[in-house]
Amino acid sequence: MKAIQFDHYGDVDVLEINEVAMPIPNDEQVLIKIKAFGINPLDWKLRAGIMQHFFTLNFPHLLGAEFAGVISKIGKNVTQFKVGDHVYGRANHTYAQYSVAHPSSLQIIPEFLDFAQAASLPSGSQIAYSALSVIGQIKKGQDVLIHAGAGSVGSNAIQIAKKFGANITTTVSENNLNLAKKLGADHIIDYKKTKLQHIDQRFDLILDTVGGQTQIDSWELLKDQGTLVTLVSDEREHFKTPKKDQNYYFMHGIQGNIFNTVHQMIVDRDIQPVIDHIYDFKHIADAQKRSQNGHLSGKIVVTI
Known part of the structure; x- marks a missing residue:
């Protein structure tokens, strides 16, 4: 599969699209075919090395924390989802065509949201x-x-x-x-x-x-x-x-088990997506550059 990685700290030009091994879900996980993922400020800060005193990265590093996509494989102990479900949520290493996730971090995408809109919401x-x-x-x-x-x-x-x-x-x-x-x-x-x-x-x-x-x-x-x-x-x-x-x-990170509550607010349309710009996978450098420059009107999303 293709994944966006960097093997040393630097500007957006360190980001490369590489061919890497497909992740394999364990019995408690699902494999997601990523359709879209969100860009967060932490992403470019990690890439630039600003956060290296707080986070130790193993190179080459694969970024990403949120996504929307389709379940392509499920572990044998997973019962709440099935292959083909359209889901969104949080997971590691989502700058890629596939990623693994735990069911507790997933929700079914409401039918009124597309993949890009859903990917803009979790974080x-x-x-x-x-x-x-x-x-x-x-x-x-x-x-x-x-x-x-x-x-x-x-x-x-x-x-x-x-x-x-x-x-x-x-x-x-x-x-x-x-x-x-x-x-x-x-x-x-x-x-x-x-x-x-x-x-x-x-x-x-x-x-x-x-x-x-x-x-x-x-x-x-x-x-x-x-x-x-x-x-x-x-x-x-x-x-x-x-x-x-x-x-x-x-505050450091998400607090408590709140995804179900927040998801219900999204279902009820009390929270609606606000997207600044949508980039194609191959234009990841432009997406991170826009994030780094700030002054956004909502979320930056990358589609695959």
Whole structure:
């Protein structure tokens, strides 16, 4: 089968399409013929070597964490799926024509989604739900600030917060103002025109997907007993005002067994896909370059 690999850290030109052995599922796994997979910021950070102090890679390395595809083989102990099922979910090494996955990480693709749309959902939706609900304990009527509301996590977070009945403020660039409104944001901040230091409103819950100065300034926007959840960096040593009654969480990965809950929200169309761009398999370098440049309007997806 064909797979996208890199054998040393570097720019997008280190990515190569190679012929590799087909993965073999064990008795508890299924083999997936990949039709589409999502691009995440972690992918290019791993490729560039930015994360090598946290993750040790074996070269040549095969990236990928989410997919949509068709089950082509099942292990003898797998009973909840069958060959031919159209599924989506999370698995390792999905930058390839085939990958193996455990049934607990799979769901049947709703009939109203195509493969590309389904592949855009697993990571962003589950991370957003983890941050807002599992960690942030979001409640109806709360004032919630979601940074980078047009990104993969942010666009899912707005929809999830809306379902919970929160009052949502989000930061986006000017070209994503209409998208943020369409997703359900109540108040939209053009971060290039309005500094966080100039915002008078205070928030019960803040989701930070930007880090750096954005996180530092966000800490000052919390209400008493407010919570800041970040996905990208720990800037606490730079916080101006020590506060004892606010909560801070640096969230690492998906929290809890939430896939069934999030899947039901997708089935109910409370969470809908937002796709920035779809690339063909052979254009993986362009896909990662776009991800690395940022300023996205949703998810980047690669189809096979």
